[in-house]
Amino acid sequence: MPTQGSSNESEHDPQLDELRKILFGEENQHITGAIRQNARQIVSDVFSEALKDRQDRDGSVKKVMTPLVDKSVEYSVANRKEQFVGYLYPIVGSVVRKSVTAFLTEFIERTNQLLENSLTIKGLSWRFKARQAGVPYANYVASQTFNYRVEQVFLIHRETGLLLNSLAYNQQSSADADLISSMLTAINDFVSDSFKPNADGNEQGLDIVKTDDFTLVLKAGPRAVLVAAVTGNMPQRVADQLQLTIEEIHTLYEGPLATFNGDTSAFTDCDQQLTDCLVSELKDQATVKKSKPWMAWCILILLACGTSFYAYKLWLMQGYVNQVQTLQQEPGIMLIRAQRDGIQQVILDVLRDPNAQPINTWLASREIPAEVINLTEKSFLSLESQIVRARLRGLLSNYPGIALTDDGNTLAGELTQQQHHALSADLAQLPGVTDPQSLLATIQVSDRPTLALDTKDSAMTLIKLKVSQINSTSVEFASNSTQLSPLGIQSLTSLASNAKELLSLAEQVKLDVNFIIIGASDAKGSQSYNEVLSIKRAQTVKNTLQEYGLPSDKLNAIGVGIIDVPDAGNGARKVLFNVITTQVSAVTDS
Numbered sequence: 001m002p003t004q005g006s007s008n009e010s011e012h013d014p015q016l017d018e019l020r021k022i023l024f025g026e027e028n029q030h031i032t033g034a035i036r037q038n039a040r041q042i043v044s045d046v047f048s049e050a051l052k053d054r055q056d057r058d059g060s061v062k063k064v065m066t067p068l069v070d071k072s073v074e075y076s077v078a079n080r081k082e083q084f085v086g087y088l089y090p091i092v093g094s095v096v097r098k099s100v101t102a103f104l105t106e107f108i109e110r111t112n113q114l115l116e117n118s119l120t121i122k123g124l125s126w127r128f129k130a131r132q133a134g135v136p137y138a139n140y141v142a143s144q145t146f147n148y149r150v151e152q153v154f155l156i157h158r159e160t161g162l163l164l165n166s167l168a169y170n171q172q173s174s175a176d177a178d179l180i181s182s183m184l185t186a187i188n189d190f191v192s193d194s195f196k197p198n199a200d201g202n203e204q205g206l207d208i209v210k211t212d213d214f215t216l217v218l219k220a221g222p223r224a225v226l227v228a229a230v231t232g233n234m235p236q237r238v239a240d241q242l243q244l245t246i247e248e249i250h251t252l253y254e255g256p257l258a259t260f261n262g263d264t265s266a267f268t269d270c271d272q273q274l275t276d277c278l279v280s281e282l283k284d285q286a287t288v289k290k291s292k293p294w295m296a297w298c299i300l301i302l303l304a305c306g307t308s309f310y311a312y313k314l315w316l317m318q319g320y321v322n323q324v325q326t327l328q329q330e331p332g333i334m335l336i337r338a339q340r341d342g343i344q345q346v347i348l349d350v351l352r353d354p355n356a357q358p359i360n361t362w363l364a365s366r367e368i369p370a371e372v373i374n375l376t377e378k379s380f381l382s383l384e385s386q387i388v389r390a391r392l393r394g395l396l397s398n399y400p401g402i403a404l405t406d407d408g409n410t411l412a413g414e415l416t417q418q419q420h421h422a423l424s425a426d427l428a429q430l431p432g433v434t435d436p437q438s439l440l441a442t443i444q445v446s447d448r449p450t451l452a453l454d455t456k457d458s459a460m461t462l463i464k465l466k467v468s469q470i471n472s473t474s475v476e477f478a479s480n481s482t483q484l485s486p487l488g489i490q491s492l493t494s495l496a497s498n499a500k501e502l503l504s505l506a507e508q509v510k511l512d513v514n515f516i517i518i519g520a521s522d523a524k525g526s527q528s529y530n531e532v533l534s535i536k537r538a539q540t541v542k543n544t545l546q547e548y549g550l551p552s553d554k555l556n557a558i559g560v561g562i563i564d565v566p567d568a569g570n571g572a573r574k575v576l577f578n579v580i581t582t583q584v585s586a587v588t589d590s
Contacts, residue, residue: 064252067269124295148232149280151214155249155267156225157260164224164260164267167274207239221246223257228277238279245273313343320346323366324373331386332356345374353382355390381431388432395426402443414444421465428469434487437494459509466502467579470495470515475541475575479524482536484544492541495577496548502579503554510584515550515577517541519559522572527561535559541575 035042055061076083130136155164209216214229219242226246230238249270250257256266317340324346328335332353341347350359359377363370382388389404396402402413402423415423420443427436473495475488484492499515506513519538521530538557546552563572 058248060248060252063248063272066272070269147281148230148234148238150228150230150238150278152229153274153277154227154229155270155274156227157257158220158223158225160260160262162262162264164264165270165274167271167278169278169280217242219243219246221250223260224249224253226277235281238277241277241279245277249273310343314340317343317346317372320368320372323368324348327359327362330357330362331384332382332390333359334380334382341374345372347374347376349376351378351380353387354379355387355394356382383432391430391432395430398426399423405442409438410442411439412442414446417445418461420445421462425465425468428472435490435494437497456509459505463502463505463509463511463581466498466505467581469498470502470577470579473577477537477573477575479522479573480533482533482540484540489544492544493548496545496550499545499550503550506581512582512584513554514580514582515545515555516580517545517555517557518576518578519557520563520572520574520576521561523562531559531561533559534561537575 051061149169151170152166152168154166156162157164207218209218214231215234217228217230217234217239219226219239224246226242226249228238228242252273253267253270321338321340324338325335327333327338327348327350333356334351336349336351337347338349339347348359352359359375360370363373392404396404396411399413399415399419401415402411404410405412420440423443424436424440427433427439430436433439473491475484475491477483477488478485503513517538519534519536519541521534521537523530525533535557536559538559542552542555542557545555
């Protein structure tokens with residue numbers, strides 16, 4: 001039996017070494033060359049079986065292939081979009097449906113969790129206890145919900161202490177800079193303390209460090225350190241999983257770890273390995289009585305009742321607004337504004353003729369409560385035919401013997417001469433009555449006087465009445481016009497009749513009567529142009545009166561130019577009248 005010494009001598013026998021070089025080549029090139037010639041066939045025969053066996057043994061094939069597949073898909077999407085879309089088109093519909101279903105399911109679950117954890121006595125109690133303990137509410141909920149949970153995992157280069165990669169249980173928490181900063185600070189301090197050499201030169205190592213919010217668990221390898229932040233009571237299997245993961249990372253990334261120079265891009269694909277460390281375990285809820293979110297239901301019921309009440313009041317107020325807007329159709333009423341003011345009142349602004357129906361009466365007839373109407377009412381004079389007739393009927397109440405005919409165009413009845421003149425004067429001043437004489441044409445006068453010298457006082461009374469009627473007459477013109485309108489011609493016809501009667505009465509009592517026709521214009525245009533325009537308007541009226549039979553020597557036309565009254569509007573473009581009476585002096589023969 002050969003001894004150990006003889007075995008060592010045979011290994012270094014120069015003759016054997018020479019024989020190996022002859023058979024295998026200087027660098028074993030004869031063997032490697034022969035294998036390389038058939039390497040593709042050899043590998044293809046066992047490739048699939050080898051992958052399956054390795055995957056069944058430690059699951060590393062999936063972890064290695066996942067980043068490669070991800071990058072391949074990313075490259076195809078970026079560079080071959082059309083072809084990639086064509087490949088995926090047949091399955092996009094089902095994928096979208098599944099994605100929407102998953103989203104809705106997750107949304108409902110999260111909503112239920114929110115209601116159960118926030119709007120219940122338990123949820124409020126947890127918030128109070130979390131504030132009392134000075135910890136974030138989410139951390140407190142996790143401690144009450146999970147036996148344990150790995151919140152975040154960090155892969156750190158052992159020599160430099162640089163962070164190679166990290167992964168969080170909740171992806172949103174990875175964006176929490178304060179949490180990451182506090183974790184990294186604790187980890188750096190922990191790593192420094194864990195790997196500081198002892199006095200005898202051996203490296204000391206701690207496995208666990210507890211903080212107020214979580215527990216740091218460390219598993220160290222030759223070149224990297226894996227640190228997990230765990231909440232709750234951590235079992236031993238978490239530490240075992242960390243140990244398996246750090247060994248696997250050293251196996252897969254041995255080269256990048258050995259040559260690490262600060263570039264962490266080589267470790268971006270190790271998420272699959274870090275994901276295996278994000279484990280958790282829920283508390284057993286079998287014996288825990290599930291709390292019902294009574295407060296949430298109460299709040300939802302109150303919100304539903306409040307929303308229903310608001311919708312009802314909104315519908316009711318809008319109905320009142322729609323009803324009030326029909327006021328515009330009522331004679332003598334002009335609607336300025338009708339709008340809802342919240343859900344309590346309706347703002348109503350109107351202009352109303354005194355002879356129109358009262359607003360409160362109209363509201364009561366439509367069963368609209370007066371307390372919900374914020375009414376602002378202003379008076380105005382309406383020229384609508386219904387209101388003019390109502391105004392006329394009010395005036396005729398002072399003349400019991402006179403009535404308005406059915407067509408509303410004439411008056412019927414009998415008056416004395418004095419009442420006739422009084423009614424004529426009242427009609428001339430009544431808004432909306434444009435032709436008082438046509439209304440009076442059918443009235444019978446019971447005591448028409450035959451004037452004599454002993455009735456001079458009665459004649460003077462009639463003369464004053466006629467003078468008042470003529471002086472109150474005016475004829476309006478359009479802007480920059482001297483043409484008479486149909487309404488103006490009608491006014492001059494009535495004025496000519498009164499003027500003829502006045503001249504007849506004046507002759508009986510020896511009075512000389514003259515008519516001053518005064519033309520005017522508004523402030524538009526120059527002063528000189530408006531003076532000429534006002535004279536032309538007065539001359540037009542004089543010519544028309546002459547055509548109606550008035551003597552020209554009794555008519556005097558003048559123009560006053562601009563009447564600058566800001567609120568006059570169209571009223572400044574008119575012709576006015578003024579009657580001058582003088583006593584005729586007696587002439588005696590010499």
